[in-house]
Amino acid sequence: MGYCCYNPSPASFHLLVTNFSQQSKSLKLPHQKRWPDGSRTASKVYAYHGLRTPPYKLDALEPYMSQRTLEVHWGAHHRNYVDGLNKQLEKNEILYGYTLDELVKVTYNNGNPLPEFDNAAQVWNHDFFWESMQPGGGDMPVLGVLEQIEKDFGSFTNFREKFTEAALTLFGSGWVWLVVKRKEKQLQIIKTSNAVTPLVWDDIPIISLDMWEHAYYRDYRNDRAKYVNVFMNNLVSWNMAMARMARAESFVNLGQPKVPIA
Numbered sequence: 001m002g003y004c005c006y007n008p009s010p011a012s013f014h015l016l017v018t019n020f021s022q023q024s025k026s027l028k029l030p031h032q033k034r035w036p037d038g039s040r041t042a043s044k045v046y047a048y049h050g051l052r053t054p055p056y057k058l059d060a061l062e063p064y065m066s067q068r069t070l071e072v073h074w075g076a077h078h079r080n081y082v083d084g085l086n087k088q089l090e091k092n093e094i095l096y097g098y099t100l101d102e103l104v105k106v107t108y109n110n111g112n113p114l115p116e117f118d119n120a121a122q123v124w125n126h127d128f129f130w131e132s133m134q135p136g137g138g139d140m141p142v143l144g145v146l147e148q149i150e151k152d153f154g155s156f157t158n159f160r161e162k163f164t165e166a167a168l169t170l171f172g173s174g175w176v177w178l179v180v181k182r183k184e185k186q187l188q189i190i191k192t193s194n195a196v197t198p199l200v201w202d203d204i205p206i207i208s209l210d211m212w213e214h215a216y217y218r219d220y221r222n223d224r225a226k227y228v229n230v231f232m233n234n235l236v237s238w239n240m241a242m243a244r245m246a247r248a249e250s251f252v253n254l255g256q257p258k259v260p261i262a
């Protein structure tokens with residue numbers, strides 16, 4: 001049986017604690033000082049990032065992605081990225097107070113990543129990946145997502161071939177993404193190595209596929225083609241893609257302008 005719950009929040013969980021006088025009993029935080037009246041307060045602002053649960057139970061993607069894979073991938077790997085990031089943030093007060101999105105961009109540091117980047121990006125990437133899948137997923141997108149894919153890739157079949165090819169030619173560990181490119185005003189497939197995420201280039205991700213071995217080896221061994229095929233046939237959430245496209249279109253005009261300019 002799975003042991004997670006539904007988390008409806010689309011934004012990354014971000015706990016910003018500015019006043020410890022009430023919370024000091026439940027939170028163990030360093031560098032607290034005592035005011036003359038005896039109450040405790042903080043001399044700094046602390047921000048901690050939490051482990052978000054996938055939006056379904058851990059057995060909900062069976063038989064395509066096993067509960068055991070989710071338990072290890074989410075419960076151990078993803079958790080380690082979160083714990084590692086929080087440990088790093090304890091030692092670097094300059095990075096306190098950023099949202100996770102901001103932290104990823106700031107620590108990427110224009111291609112000269114700070115030590116915190118890998119953990120921050122992997123937390124963001126995994127939050128995004130869990131929501132890129134759903135029970136009963138797969139098949140084909142509909143409406144605007146399908147229209148945009150047909151416009152930018154010629155056909156859904158062509159898109160699927162290109163996405164699969166990108167996944168199978170990715171060397172080592174990394175990610176495959178369907179993104180909206182802001183400047184080109186179109187969908188593109190890109191692949192990134194290790195923790196790198198298209199967020200750092202200001203692309204708007206629509207779908208991602210984790211191509212680290214920990215994502216597929218327990219269920220598919222080294223058969224990456226089968227894993228990608230199952231993702232496309234049975235796991236990818238075109239519902240979430242539709243919601244993300246709607247949000248993307250509030251930033252990028254993917255069609256002809258509909259509002260006349262005087």
Ligand SMILES: [Fe+2]
Binds near residue numbers: 077126212
């Ligand atoms: Fe992963």
